[in-house]
Amino acid sequence: MxxxxxxxxxxxxxxxxxxxxxxxxxPVAAHADFLRSTPAPFDVWNIDPTYVSVTVSEAVQPGSPTITVTNSTDVRVDTGPTQLSSTDPTTFTVRLLSGIGPSVYTVTWTVVSADDGHFTAGTFYFMIAYRDGTLPGKFPQTGTITQSQPxxxxxxxxxxxxxxxxxxxxxxxxxxxxxxxxxxxxxxxxxxxxxxxxxxxxxxxxxxxxxxxxxxxxxxxxxxxxxxxxxxxxxxxxxxxxxxxxxxxxxxxxxxxxxxxxxxxxxxxxxxxxxxxxxxxxxxxxxxxxxxxxxxxxxxxxxxxxxxxxxxxxxxxxxxxxxxxxxxxxxxxxxxxxxxxxxxxxxxxxxxxxxxxxxxxxxxxxxxxxxxxxxxxxxxxxxxxxxxxxxxxxxxxxxxxxxxxxxxxxxxxxxxxxxxxxxxxxxxxxxxxxxxxxxxxxxxxxxxxVTMNPAAAPGPQNPTFTLDATAGGLYAIFQMNPWPEGPGDYIFQVVLYYENNGTAYYPGANATLSFLLEGGNGTAVTLPLEGPHGNHYYIDSPVLDAAGTWQLRAEVRGPQGTPVDFAFTVTLHG
Ligand code: HEM
Structure with a gap:
């Protein structure tokens, strides 16, 4: 034998x-996941963009990408077909009608990957503010960029x-x-x-x-x-x-x-x-x-x-x-x-x-x-x-x-x-x-x-991580930069608006941000925020030093010293 x-x-x-x-x-590129866009998700612009572009992490199959942009009354403001960039096969763009004006805009995009043939669709929002800085509404969804690969x-x-x-x-x-x-x-x-x-x-x-x-x-x-x-x-x-x-x-x-x-x-x-x-x-x-x-x-x-x-x-x-x-x-x-x-x-x-x-x-x-x-x-x-x-x-x-x-x-x-x-x-x-x-x-x-999105797919590259909360008649937008992934140094920002009309809230006095790790030693770290600069506060700090779920509390004092608290949750991976 x-x-x-x-x-x-x-x-x-x-x-x-x-x-x-x-x-x-x-060698080929990475998965067809959302990486970045112009305007970025949750951006608040003071001028009208003339186009919306989306970049994904994988080369895009020619003819497949679509972007639609609608305002808060569901009227489409994009015009013409979505174009794939001739120099960058991962970026596609659609032009917008001129002078689209203040509103909360919903961008919906779809794409087929040139590398593995998979379909990805996603949605994000951006806002154009009134010229005086007043917001036209609220973001319908915060914190995440929705993306699906059915x-x-x-x-x-x-x-x-x-x-x-x-x-x-x-x-x-x-x-x-x-x-x-x-x-x-x-x-x-x-x-x-x-x-x-x-x-x-x-x-x-x-x-x-x-x-x-x-x-x-x-x-x-x-x-x-x-x-x-x-x-x-x-x-x-x-x-x-x-x-x-x-x-x-x-x-x-x-x-x-x-x-x-x-x-x-x-x-x-x-x-x-x-x-x-x-x-x-x-x-x-x-x-x-x-x-x-x-x-x-x-x-x-x-x-x-x-x-x-x-x-x-x-x-x-x-x-x-x-x-x-x-x-x-x-x-x-x-x-x-x-x-x-x-x-x-x-x-x-x-x-x-x-x-x-x-x-x-x-x-x-x-x-x-x-x-x-x-x-x-x-x-x-x-x-x-x-x-x-x-x-x-x-x-x-x-x-x-x-x-x-x-x-x-x-x-x-x-x-x-x-x-x-x-x-x-x-x-x-x-x-x-x-x-x-x-x-x-x-x-x-x-x-x-092979039809599923791998667990190690990359996260969004540069969009600002945004959460919002309302309390005491105020609307707070909380942002972190870079996108929270692991323990490290982050810039934290809080921007305040009146809840009823969306105009910027200027009378705020000093503010603090406290951080408490769930399952940690039970002691919250409280840091004073820089500001106010108009309706804006910020701090740059390495305070998030461990993986896990962090409870954040922004406390803003009004002109009479009355505190208003906003709660946010941020999860960090190891
Ligand atoms: C230790 C056990 C195994 C592990 C951890 C494992 C893991 C994986 C992973 C991560 C992939 C890549 C899927 C993708 O492209 O997204 C894969 C593909 C695949 N696996 Fe496994 N696998 C195991 C055992 C097996 C066995 C026993 C078979 C067959 C009897 C098998 C057949 C395949 C085939 C046919 C593919 C597709 C390859 C391609 O797309 O070119 N695997 N496996």
Whole structure:
């Protein structure tokens, strides 16, 4: 029985993949999350802007961005189509009617990412004040910039189909090339014929897999073109995502053709053990698919981690296709592992697969950990986001899968001298079935994961963090700069208006800001604010020195010394 070659060949292929990846991976931008805008969210302007522009963290698919701007009576004030910047593919702009005047404006934007094809939509507000500084109203929502990346069940189904199909195509071809033909070459006569039938079934399964992954890739490509119709033919391949999905569709088709060509050979039973290299072109196409997938993955969007991100993604996908795909291939061919196939063949095959699967597990787990580090980033990200929970669910399913594999490996290793029997093979095959189904479930979860926004997605870059509160007939806007993320030095500002008419409140005397950490030592730190400067107070301080939820209280004294209190809450991550 061939002991070393399968694992050794797979290792060689793996090394080849790394080299190809390092040469081919291209850096791309980050996720299509809101970064900044003009006017910035919660800005109060004294002049009329002539345009609104939004910058996101990822290149935008041409033709996809939209911005609409409405005033407080819901009248649209934007004019003309939204334009993508010709110099910066992450910025898009819409012009405004001239002289739009004082109001609270709502900006709604939508965009499709050129890197991963995902749709993002968001809303924010800005205000134009009256010339005397009076506010025309209040912000409808404060503190956050709303942003959503809805999960489309169609996309989840297409991505899951793509991964399951690829695992079947690649895993079955690998099992055929590295296991079935070398182990089958030990057989003679009718037994060899039976194993050739199994090989045929394996190749047919691989061909179905190739078509199953090509069709969803074509579907994802078409879906994105329908969402944002291209201006010309070039634009249909004009983004990393469109190019990747189109390539996968074509490569899947080619793989199916190559496999059909192999199946058409009459000498499948006689010659393949000597000519296992004939599988190489189909495997090579599989490697190209892995490159195309990795180039348009979330991790490829992480510039800070490039090229580690796409390399880890490719290794993860390779390991997953090798392991889960190999298990699905064994599941499909289990009929040829039973009688009349000699148990020595079946057990030899399972033994060789066990070595290959060990390599797959090592690759999946190590690269999966790197991906989790890049895309989840923190324990908060893991436990505090839907994305983190899907990663946890995948890891949880992995435990029984690895345990079953280890159990099988242990049984195969413990009884090497025992004569293989059909009963022993049947026992091993039953475990393979459970493992394969778990693998398929993890692949479906991967389909869900890639449609979600990674937990480590960047926060807004420069907008001012704004909260507001009303008390004692006053309206206070509280701002922090930079955007509160972790402990550090911040500028805190409080601007006061009369609540009933929005005009600036000037009679305020001195003011203080106190800070109390929930679950801390229970002592609030109170700092005097600089001011008043008109209706404005501020302080620059490193007082927020720990992660957690901080209760802030601004106390402003009126002309008669009567205090008015405003409460705000700010959460800092570690
Ligand atoms: C230690 C356990 C695992 C962890 C922590 C993990 C984590 C991840 C992460 C973070 C991603 C990136 C998703 C994205 O692009 O947003 C991913 C992708 C993926 N995972 Fe896993 N995973 C694990 C196990 C598995 C297993 C066992 C399989 C298959 C049987 C699998 C199959 C996939 C596939 C097919 C992808 C998509 C790759 C691509 O888009 O190119 N994962 N995984």
């Amino acid at each position: 061939a002991r070393g070659p399968p694992a050794a060949s797979a290792l060689l292929l793996t090394v080849g993949l790394f080299v190809a990846l390092l040469a081919a991976a291209m 999960i489309s069940p169609v996309d989840v189904a297409l991505d899951a189909g793509n991964f399951v199909g690829f695992a079947i195509a690649f895993g079955s071809t690998l099992v055929a090339a590295l296991l079935w033909t070398p182990v089958g070459s030990t057989l003679e006569g009718d037994e060899r014929k039976a194993s050739a039938d199994g090989l045929r079934a394996l190749l047919r399964f691989a061909r179905i897999g190739a078509l199953v992954f090509a069709a969803p890739a074509a579907g994802l490509w078409a879906e994105n073109l329908i969402r944002s119709p291209p201006a010309d033919l070039g634009a249909a391949f004009g983004s990393t995502f469109l190019l990747s999905t189109a390539c996968q569709a074509v490569l899947g088709g080619l793989m199916a053709v190559l496999l059909a060509h192999l199946l058409a050979r009459p000498s499948l039973a006689d010659a393949f053990d000597e000519r296992a290299w004939e599988f190489l072109p189909a495997l090579f196409l599989g490697f190209l698919v892995i490159l195309a997938e990795a180039a348009a993955s979330h991790s490829a969007s992480e510039n800070a981690w490039w090229p580690l991100g796409p390399v880890a993604d490719a290794i993860h996908l390779y390991g997953a296709a090798l392991w889960a795909g190999g298990l699905l291939a064994l599941l499909r061919t289990r009929r040829w592992l039973r009688e009349p196939t000699p148990p020595a063949f079946s057990e030899g095959l399972l033994r060789a697969f066990s070595r290959l699967a060990l390599l797959g597990v090592l690759l999946v787990v190590s690269a999966g950990a790197v991906l989790a580090l890049i895309l989840v980033g923190s324990v908060d990200g893991l436990l505090g986001s839907g994305y983190g929970w899907v990663v946890l669910a995948k890891t949880t399913l992995l435990v029984p899968m690895v345990s079953l594999g280890a159990w099988n490996r242990w049984r195969l290793g413990r009884e090497p001298e025992e004569k293989p029997t059909h009963e022993r093979v049947a026992r091993l095959s039953r475990t393979v079935r459970t493992e394969a189904l778990l693998g398929a479930a993890i692949l479906v979860l991967a389909g869900l994961l």
